[in-house]
Amino acid sequence: MSKTLVSKRLVACATIIGKAQSFYEWKGKMVQDSEVLIIMKTTARRYPALERAIKALHPYEVPEIIGLSVKSGFAPYLAWIFTQVDQSKQN
Template sequence: MTAIAVLTNLPDSDSAFNLARELVSLRLAACANVLAPATSFYRWEGREEQATEVPVLIKSTRERYPALEAHIKSRHPYSVPEIIAWPLELGSAEYLAWVERESQPI
């Protein structure tokens, strides 16, 4: 198994907290950190935009990613949510083993 980190941004704290709790409760992730609000600058539908968003940093596994992505998309208020993932190549062996163990379906 390969541990991964996944990042998504939500428009408010309530939706970020709800998503984080669901992902851990459903064992799609071992951990989800709701981070401090951030100001995002981006281009959307031909216009430059600025918005306050709440990042959620999720630790899971590559094997659980398809289900995790599907769940985020089903709960996300954006039509095209940011969902990006990268492998965790290095880290505490004990922590990475915990991520893999806690992300497994029951």
């Protein structure tokens, strides 16, 4: 999924943090699931399209997709994100 989202310019970078364990209740039962945390760096403008793409690619009925807003950051890195997800350069 990560490579697809990068090549579609929906994220500039996707960082997979391996081996996560999630606890939650689903339909009344406690569930313990092996999961993967993916931290995706994109822009607010590209978020809606990214969310649709994740929903289409993800195996879950209700995947956990959460957006946090960046308050500060290394300017050249933030500029690079904008360049990478710029739709006009979509290959």
